[in-house]
Every structure is written in C-alpha cells, then in structure tokens.
Amino acid sequence: MIARVWHGRVPVDKADGYAEYLARSELGVRAYQAVQGNRGVSLLRRVEGNDVHFLLISFWESAEAIREYAGPDIERAQYFGYDLECLVEPEPNVAHYDVLSRA
Numbered sequence: 001m002i003a004r005v006w007h008g009r010v011p012v013d014k015a016d017g018y019a020e021y022l023a024r025s026e027l028g029v030r031a032y033q034a035v036q037g038n039r040g041v042s043l044l045r046r047v048e049g050n051d052v053h054f055l056l057i058s059f060w061e062s063a064e065a066i067r068e069y070a071g072p073d074i075e076r077a078q079y080f081g082y083d084l085e086c087l088v089e090p091e092p093n094v095a096h097y098d099v100l101s102r103a
C-alpha cells in the first residue's frame with residue numbers, strides 16, 4: 001500500500017470554508033474515495049498563528065491507482081480554482097510513502 005501525502009496552508013479566516021471544501025466537495029476527499037484502488041483518506045488540520053495547515057493522507061493499493069486520480073505525474077499536486085483562491089504558496093508536489101503498518 002502507498003500513502004500519498006499532500007500539505008496546504010491557508011489564512012485562518014479562510015480555514016473553515018476550505019475545510020468544508022476539502023471534506024465535502026467533489027474535488028476533495030470524495031474525489032479520492034471515488035477512485036478504484038483508494039483504501040481510505042484522512043484529513044487533518046492544525047492552527048499555527050494566523051495560518052491553518054491541512055494534510056490530506058490518502059491510501060492506495062498501487063501507483064497505478066494513484067494515476068487514476070492524479071494523472072501520469074503522480075508526484076504533482078492537483079489544484080483547482082478554489083484551492084488557488086485559498087492556499088498560501090501552493091506546494092507543487094506531494095510525497096509518497098510505502099505503508100509498513102496500518103491499524
């Protein structure tokens with residue numbers, strides 16, 4: 001199994017709206033869940049001063065399954081209009097990890 005880890009940072013005044021977008025829109029968590037080969041998604045949030053950090057950790061059965069979501073360059077982060085309105089310095093890449101253990 002592979003974990004795909006994305007990080008984003010938004011100003012605190014946009015955090016609630018962005019959290020709702022990530023959790024409920026067709027472009028966030030639900031988009032991951034709709035792809036065959038997705039084995040789960042966790043959405044995390046941390047407030048740090050005037051910024052709020054979000055982590056999306058998705059679990060995939062294979063790199064091919066990730067390509068179904070991300071396209072041919074699985075290292076590249078996926079951004080849409082609302083992401084670009086909210087994010088401070090969108091990160092161009094995600095990180096992938098081999099999952100050694102998961103409870």
